[in-house]
Amino acid sequence: MSSPVQIVLVLAAVCYVLVRRMMGEPAEAKRMLVLPAVLGAIGLSQVSADLKSPLSILFLVLTAGISVVIGALRGASVRVSARDGLAFVQYTGVTVALWVANLAVKFGANFVLRAIDPQDAAALGNSLLLTLGAGMLVEGLVVLAKAVRGEGRILWAKGKDGAPHQLSPWLDSMQQNRNGRTAPAGTPHAEYGSDTGPTPSTGTQQQFRR
Structure with missing residues (x-):
C-alpha cells in the first residue's frame, strides 16, 4: 500500500499544480504529457506484482477508468487563451471540483475494498500514481487539443x-x-x-x- 509519506507528497504535488494553474501559466506540453506518463509508469510497476485477485483488478480498472473520464472533463473545463503570443491555461472552479471528486473516488474505492477484503485493498493502495497519472495525461491531451485550436503558440x-x-x-x-x-x-x-x-x-x- 502507498505509504502515508507518499500519499502526503502526492497530495502536496496536486495542491501545487492547482495553485499554479488557478493563477494561470503558459501551456507547457512537456509538463502535461511526460510527467503524467512517468507517474503512470511508476504506478503500473508498483501494482503489477500485487494485483492477483479478480476483485482487485476490477476495482483498479474502475478507478482508473473513472480517473480518465474525470481527467477528460477537467481538460474540457480548463480555460485556454492567448497571452503575449503564447497559449495560456488557467484552472476554473469546475476544474478544482473535479480534482476533489477524482481524489474522493480514489480514496473512497480503497475504503470500500478494505471493508470487503483488506488484502485486496492493500494491493489497490499502490495504484494511486497509476490512476492519477492516467487522469492527468488525458487532461493534458484535452488541454493541448484546445490550445492547438487557439492562436497562442504552445511551449x-x-x-x-x-x-x-x-x-x-x-x-x-x-x-x-x-x-x-x-x-x-x-x-x-x-x-x-x-x-x-x-x-x-x-x-x-x-x-x-x-
Whole structure:
C-alpha cells in the first residue's frame, strides 16, 4: 500500500499544480504529457506484482477508468487563451471540483475494498500514481487539443534562468494545419525568445531554420 509519506507528497504535488494553474501559466506540453506518463509508469510497476485477485483488478480498472473520464472533463473545463503570443491555461472552479471528486473516488474505492477484503485493498493502495497519472495525461491531451485550436503558440518547455523557451515543431505544425498560419520547421525542439521570437538553437541541438 502507498505509504502515508507518499500519499502526503502526492497530495502536496496536486495542491501545487492547482495553485499554479488557478493563477494561470503558459501551456507547457512537456509538463502535461511526460510527467503524467512517468507517474503512470511508476504506478503500473508498483501494482503489477500485487494485483492477483479478480476483485482487485476490477476495482483498479474502475478507478482508473473513472480517473480518465474525470481527467477528460477537467481538460474540457480548463480555460485556454492567448497571452503575449503564447497559449495560456488557467484552472476554473469546475476544474478544482473535479480534482476533489477524482481524489474522493480514489480514496473512497480503497475504503470500500478494505471493508470487503483488506488484502485486496492493500494491493489497490499502490495504484494511486497509476490512476492519477492516467487522469492527468488525458487532461493534458484535452488541454493541448484546445490550445492547438487557439492562436497562442504552445511551449514544449519553459526556459530556465533566462534561456529561451523550447517549442515543439509538431505542435506548431498541427496549429498551422488547423489555423492556416505559417509555422516554423526545424528540429524536435526549436527555441522561442520572449522578446525576439524564434531564434537559432545552440549547444547540442541542431540549427533551427525558418
